[in-house]
Amino acid sequence: MKLFIIVPCYNEQECIEDSVSKLLAKYEELRRNGVVDEGSRIVLVNDGSRDATGAICSELYKKDERIACIHFAGNFGHQAAVLAGYHYAADRCDCAISIDADLQQDIDAIDLFIEEYKKGSDIVYGVRNSRKTDGFFKKLTATLFYKIMKIFGSTTIANHADYRLLSSRALKALREYKEVNIFLRGIIPTLGFPSSIVHFDVKERTAGKSKYTLKKMMTLAANGITSFSISPIHYIFYLGLFVLAVSIIVIIVTLIDWIHGVNVSGYTTIVLSIWLLGALQLIAIGIIGEYIGKNYFESKHRPQYLIEKIEDRSVMVTKE
Template sequence: MLVDVRPELSVVVPMFNEEDVLPLFVERLRPVLDEMGVAYEVVCVDDGSADATAVLLQRYRRDWDQLRVVRLRANSGHQAAISAGLARARGDWMVTIDADLQDPPEVIAEMLETGKREHVDVIYGVRTDRSTDTRFKRTTAEGFYKVMNKLGAQGAMNAGDFRMMSRATVDAVLALPEQNRVLRLAVPTLGFPSSEVGYKREQRAAGESKYPLSKMLKLTLDSITGVSHAPLRFATWFGLAGFVIAFAVMLFAIISKLSGHSITGWASTIVIISVFGAFQLLCLGILGEYVGRMYTSLQARPTHYIAYDSLETSEANREF
């Protein structure tokens, strides 16, 4: 069911254990949206938080009619939480932003203005200044985007999940059959007209990062296997290279045997076996990643389950 006024703008915010930063986020976000002069809604997706995030959200709903709470039954991951929010948002324009205030809410107004002025479907928030990030974070992020570009991924450099999309773009993204879609790569592949808005990335306002190294590695792996078949080609080339080396070693062994200079010792044998074993394991691992993605797609299991939506609850109470 829909409320009386359909919002022009939906702000989708995935949240996981954000009780420390949530008050600061609301304090900065609400004035920005109120001053924009457009009908809006804020869709906060509680991704199975174990702290007081859900309680705080319900508390803020009491005097903020535009705030909407969607709670997932279990922690499903950052990308799944964003997809859940996009699927339930009702705006003509939708912007995704994290609650940690590293991406400034003040940029949302500029994004909407850019989208209307330039008649584009996607406005990427590009991190033009990452001086607040650690050297390790900057280096790995730069390497990630360079690798993605080499593999054929489109999109702006240093553009994370802070972006604004038109309703047509969101509908196209949600129609994609991928189970583990990485939105920062899936959106550019659509080829819709786009623009960029630069901003300085700030330090996290409070709390701890919800993207440790393990999750970053998983995101990278999903990105690589989701955007390109290049690793499969690497496996093929490794196999061909191994065949050539094995053939050369075989010729050398035959010539050495015929000339009476046969190879002695076991070290060389162990080295050769180890090298080819490593190649084979690497190729099997790469193939396994793609087979795993195919298996997941064939299962077609939902990436998330909705436990509660404050909009539906409010509408039900109104009818009653």
């Protein structure tokens, strides 16, 4: 079969050559075992890197015909880079596997992905066995994120990042999703094709540092929650009803005290009420604004990404 491995790259000059070398060795192993054919590719997606990553990717392409490169015109984000690789692979392969450029995800799990694909799975999710390589804060926030997504009714797979296999059928179906706010971990489970899970161990990063900063992780989490559920707006409404009920009770108690001539200073109550209600209002406005902002960007119909050039010996495209 023809397999494409999608590798999103952003400022990965320290590790990209070593990672590609390991992936090529895995390809050669699969080819010797008769699993993949000569048309298989490693697709490097350069997400507008500011270091030498783009140049290194081009040099790797020139040295090995099994490598293809997609160069973005700017930085569109990790999710857009993975999506671009999927779009490119959809009509060119039997299945595609996405994996991070640092290869912290165990590449030997690729064999298990392929086994599940041959059994009939159009989607195979890579789920990490543990988060022991994560720091305390990242581990805590990741756990909270998946729990919140579950509460809000999302079908996100816990502890699954973007290490997965998609069949050609699933890749083509994914092209029908046109939203600008991309959250693949939430989109792909909605495709509905037969799926399975493969567990793998996460390794320590051998070079460079993670490009997923706290800000990017928070943005991804916000996209995930607000792109697939309107439950936060429902909860705001219910919270408003609760605050209204409490307010009515406070008003009744205050009137009764006033009728009986009880002196009520009310200073502490008023201050606490102002701070509480002010905080709730700001939170409510922020959440509602998040949804309005998403509608604003979606209504513009801007492209999910822009490609400067594609380097692939099977098809030479300079602009898309």
